[in-house]
Amino acid sequence: MNALFDDAGDDRTRWERLCQQLHHHAHCYYVLDAPEIPDAEYDRLFQALQALEATHPDWVTPDSPTQRVGGRVLDGFGTVRHRVPMLSIRTETDTEASGAQAFDERVRKELELTPSDPPVGYVAEPKFDGLAMSLRYEAGVLVQAATRGDGELGEDVSANIRTIGQVPLRLPSDRRPVPPVLEVRGEVYMRRDDFEALNERQRQRIAAGAKGEKTFVNPRNAAAGAVRQLDSAIAAERPLSFFAYGLGEVSPPADGGPTFATHHESLMALRDWGFPVSSEVALCQGVDELIAYHRRLGAERDRLPFDIDGVVYKVDRLDWQRALGFVTREPRWAVAHKYPAQEQMTTVLAIDVQVGRTGKLTPVAKLAPVFVGGVTVTNATLHNEDEVLRKDVRVGDTVIVRRAGDVIPEVVAVVPPAPVAGDAQPTAEGPQADLFAAPARGPLFGMPSACPVCGSAVVREAGEADHRCTGGLFCSAQRKQALLHYAQRRAMDIEGLGDKLVEQMVDGDIVRGLPDLYRLGLSALARLDRMADKSAANLLAALEASKHTTLPRFLFALGIRHVGEATARELARHFGGLDKLMDATPEQLLEVRDIGPVVADSVHTFFQQAHNREVVEQLRACGVHWEEGAGTSDAPQVLAGQTLVLTGTLPHLSRDQAKALIEAAGGKVSGSVSKKTHHVVAGAEAGSKLDKARELGVSVIDEAGLLALLSSPPAADGADTPG
Numbered sequence: 009m010n011a012l013f014d015d016a017g018d019d020r021t022r023w024e025r026l027c028q029q030l031h032h033h034a035h036c037y038y039v040l041d042a043p044e045i046p047d048a049e050y051d052r053l054f055q056a057l058q059a060l061e062a063t064h065p066d067w068v069t070p071d072s073p074t075q076r077v078g079g080r081v082l083d084g085f086g087t088v089r090h091r092v093p094m095l096s097i098r099t100e101t102d103t104e105a106s107g108a109q110a111f112d113e114r115v116r117k118e119l120e121l122t123p124s125d126p127p128v129g130y131v132a133e134p135k136f137d138g139l140a141m142s143l144r145y146e147a148g149v150l151v152q153a154a155t156r157g158d159g160e161l162g163e164d165v166s167a168n169i170r171t172i173g174q175v176p177l178r179l180p181s182d183r184r185p186v187p188p189v190l191e192v193r194g195e196v197y198m199r200r201d202d203f204e205a206l207n208e209r210q211r212q213r214i215a216a217g218a219k220g221e222k223t224f225v226n227p228r229n230a231a232a233g234a235v236r237q238l239d240s241a242i243a244a245e246r247p248l249s250f251f252a253y254g255l256g257e258v259s260p261p262a263d264g265g266p267t268f269a270t271h272h273e274s275l276m277a278l279r280d281w282g283f284p285v286s287s288e289v290a291l292c293q294g295v296d297e298l299i300a301y302h303r304r305l306g307a308e309r310d311r312l313p314f315d316i317d318g319v320v321y322k323v324d325r326l327d328w329q330r331a332l333g334f335v336t337r338e339p340r341w342a343v344a345h346k347y348p349a350q351e352q353m354t355t356v357l358a359i360d361v362q363v364g365r366t367g368k369l370t371p372v373a374k375l376a377p378v379f380v381g382g383v384t385v386t387n388a389t390l391h392n393e394d395e396v397l398r399k400d401v402r403v404g405d406t407v408i409v410r411r412a413g414d415v416i417p418e419v420v421a422v423v424p425p426a427p428v429a430g431d432a433q434p435t436a437e438g439p440q441a442d443l444f445a446a447p448a449r450g451p452l453f454g455m456p457s458a459c460p461v462c463g464s465a466v467v468r469e470a471g472e473a474d475h476r477c478t479g480g481l482f483c484s485a486q487r488k489q490a491l492l493h494y495a496q497r498r499a500m501d502i503e504g505l506g507d508k509l510v511e512q513m514v515d516g517d518i519v520r521g522l523p524d525l526y527r528l529g530l531s532a533l534a535r536l537d538r539m540a541d542k543s544a545a546n547l548l549a550a551l552e553a554s555k556h557t558t559l560p561r562f563l564f565a566l567g568i569r570h571v572g573e574a575t576a577r578e579l580a581r582h583f584g585g586l587d588k589l590m591d592a593t594p595e596q597l598l599e600v601r602d603i604g605p606v607v608a609d610s611v612h613t614f615f616q617q618a619h620n621r622e623v624v625e626q627l628r629a630c631g632v633h634w635e636e637g638a639g640t641s642d643a644p645q646v647l648a649g650q651t652l653v654l655t656g657t658l659p660h661l662s663r664d665q666a667k668a669l670i671e672a673a674g675g676k677v678s679g680s681v682s683k684k685t686h687h688v689v690a691g692a693e694a695g696s697k698l699d700k701a702r703e704l705g706v707s708v709i710d711e712a713g714l715l716a717l718l719s720s721p722p723a724a725d726g727a728d729t730p731g
Contacts, residue, residue: 026057030073071177085163088154092256098338111343112295127294129324132301137315138197148179148186168243174250176282183280187265191256198227202247252283318346333680354378365489367476388417393455403450461485499565500554504547523626555631585636590615647675650686656694658711
């Protein structure tokens, strides 16, 4: 591969040889950091390939080295459904050694290991501060790159990701076979030196009078902005890098896929396939080595060429990962262990009060801008009145600001004022006394008695730390948050109804309550900023589609305090219909599984309010409807006591729809297959869960089988054994 290109052979042969050599030298340069030829020679090879492809444009393939330069301008990003969800990892907020200890204890307990059993093997990796990315290869060729999005739906950013030199366009098969389908998970990031060079170029452009240019706050924001450029030529100018850290969908062994026993083996395979894997990845035996790794990388954090905000621990054995499974939407077999948040000092310019969806008032410190943890911070939460008074935060104070968990800025403490003239405090009278006085402080903070947004009365309920506005949906701040909550994907799923649009609707008095959403017309929407006729029509279509929903989704969408998705499902299951629920007494609500006095009182209070009942009735009058009685205690609980696992893509039901049907019939949906699983519902492109089910002898059914189960008579007691 070291021989330089010569002109021997026909055009097609030269083209193939050029592609092969350029792929090889790009890998040496970007991944191995060991270039074999000078930049000028690489440029000569590249130009030769460009000339051949200009003569034979039909030879250009998506994996040609020339396709890295960008140039496509997109109308927008397409949506990609992740066949294997890109789940988030639980964060261990204890940044000391006990964070690793807590994780190891949970793992050993779940695996039923005794103190005499050997230490658990883990893979420890840096937690990169970048943008999670999924790369899909078919027959060894990159066919799609997608962002994480919400874990199930991401954005197709293939054109921009092709510009990253560290991302292989075609996978080499000389070291190990390439599976027919290989989905690689990793992080797009920007090195610190590349970030500084980018900002220097930006400053030069600004100085030269270029319009629309700006410098970037931190490498992560710069990387995220580059990935989401509609013009891939701009993305190609941004120096992005990539690290691979895991796999998504992979062809099963029966279809030519690999077999791995450990996570570390899969990382080594990724290296063989040409992906950069961090040299900081380490195998650790037991908790002591995890603690040592966390401390070592923390000490080297500032010297690394890229930003990290912690480390990630993963159980190495894949069979143990499958046994541990998932809780909610997070794997039990992995955890992110953060480092102590970075702190800086700044000045409190004012203390404002913000109003949330449930009316909660939160004091927020307005700060002199300060750079903390890679972000310029101008606001920091003070949580509640008690916290402000405990810390004695006042306007004019110098305070320590911390980005808690590297995400939410908060005021940690007030810095005591230093004496003006040395450490000694002289006693002085008259004009000279002011020379030694501490800087003037503002008055003590007090929560307002009236809502700063709508003027409604503010109350503090007995036994609570929070103050709340009593204005409900009359309060525009609460109205905005209520609309956004109502529209979210796991509630009414109204695509296109975002923050800026909701703000315009409420501030313009176009939408005063939830029912007004369904009374919007095309002409009114089209007059709003950034709302052309097509966008308005799409939003109206999404609103119309949202009218057909389920009772659990509707209950969750109403935003009843303390009622999340799981509680909404239990309420719908127990009462079967909205009218029964609205008329339920607190005692009747306490009969619902997993509902205690606080939730029961919140639900009862909500539906006793005349204006809340009016909102519900107006929504019904607007056409919002669901199937009453589905999945309730009155309906046949044919799957009571049974656990099912969903895998692959079903022909007619979405994952959420199938899950709702199973739960409505009294069943439980799990994220992992075990001996306790009753059925695995497998669709197209089912992955490792299907293999695990066959290995354990668990019943495997398709969508038709699931529907048959749902329509069958309830099983007799004791008839719910797996298999």
